[in-house]
Amino acid sequence: MAGPTGILLVDKPGGITSHDAVSRTRKALNTRKVGHAGTLDPMATGLLVLGVGHATRLLTYIVGLDKTYEATIRLGSSTSTDDREGETLTTADAAAIAALTDDAVDAGIAALTGEISQVPSTVSAIKVDGRRAYDLARAGEDVQLKARAVTVSRFDVRARRSSSESLDLDVAVDCTSGTYIRALARDLGEALGVGGHLTALRRTRIGPFEVDQATAVDAIGPDGLLTPAAVATAVLGALPVSGDEARDLRHGKRLAGAAGRVERFPSAAVDPAGALVGIVERRGPDVKSVMNLPGEESA
Known part of the structure; x- marks a missing residue:
């Protein structure tokens, strides 16, 4: 008897890996044949697109679709991973934070909108000589990734919260596949001279699929499968x-x-x-x- 086949939209919570979500899907659907169309970091939440059974062959047509993210960028410090889970590398003083005007931030964001050249984060999943960049970085090796062309079609600030130590920006980003939101935070902070990193990241869309359509990991079952x-x-x-x-x-x-x-x-x-x-x-x-x-x- 053939096993389940279809595409599953999963809303990944924070604190688990994308592989954890795949493993739970394999167990819930009693099948080993589960693949994904792009991972999320453990810190990140939101939409994962999983292929089950023969439908894994459709993932190649999904992985390159445009995506939407909601994120919080903290300006005022940089980290080794470009997100809140890394070690703090630099910290701006209160005067530099106070000098961050809305116009300056908006100009920095405008420079990172449209077709841009982006160097991925050193803790990305990109392979270097057959090894993942994050494995090399965690092993203490020097990781030099090449810049790549990406398109950020929308980079909107939804809210701003300032303190003497930081300026937090809640943002929404529409971008092509392969764009790193952590790198946007890093590059915005560098351009403004204060450092920057992500404190929150949620993927809300992949192509035509929205996170509102997704199933919680604890509710995965055959009823959630979309037909090929x-x-x-x-x-x-x-x-x-x-x-x-x-x-x-x-x-x-x-x-x-x-x-x-x-x-x-x-x-x-x-x-x-x-x-x-x-x-x-x-x-x-x-x-x-x-x-x-x-x-x-x-x-």
Whole structure:
């Protein structure tokens, strides 16, 4: 008997790793085949997208989607991890904090909005010569990561709270995949000359999926699974196909002249029963499946 298949949206609490959430999902659904479309740090909360069963093959189309975060940036000190869990490296004096004007902060944020070049945090999960950067950093090795191009389409300040020791900014950020919010906090603090780090981080959106749709880790179960067809359609758009066309796609055949039936590629081929046949791409005027989901024809 086939195991569960689908996409699960989980609202990760603070204090557990993303792997912990995957482990709980494996136990709750009694399956080993669970993957994720991007992790969150233990400190962070919010949306994780998990693939279960054959639907893990859809994660490649989800991992690169734009994301939304809500965060609190503390200006006035920097840390070794660019968040509250690291060791304090620098601390600004009260005069420097008092001199932080709204205009100066807004200008610093504006400089970090749009297409920017960002050096990821040294405790990120990026691999360097086959090893995670955070493992190298924790081992005391010097970690030099290369800058990468990212896009921050929104960087809004929702609230400001000041004291003699710090200025806290509650912010909302829309960004491309691969953007590090900790690095935004670090770079804003550096630009303002006072240091900066994150004290809170919550991911609220990945592509079309919102954290409000997510399941708490203690409530994970099969009822929370989104069907592969629903997820692929939400991410890619749908190409409805007939029963005969679905069979042809599953057998590796092209659909002659079908490219004009859908606006963009890749797209999700969905059969008359509402099941996902697979992901299709254009081949000239034709359409060909580049990824089929085993067993979906009987879903």
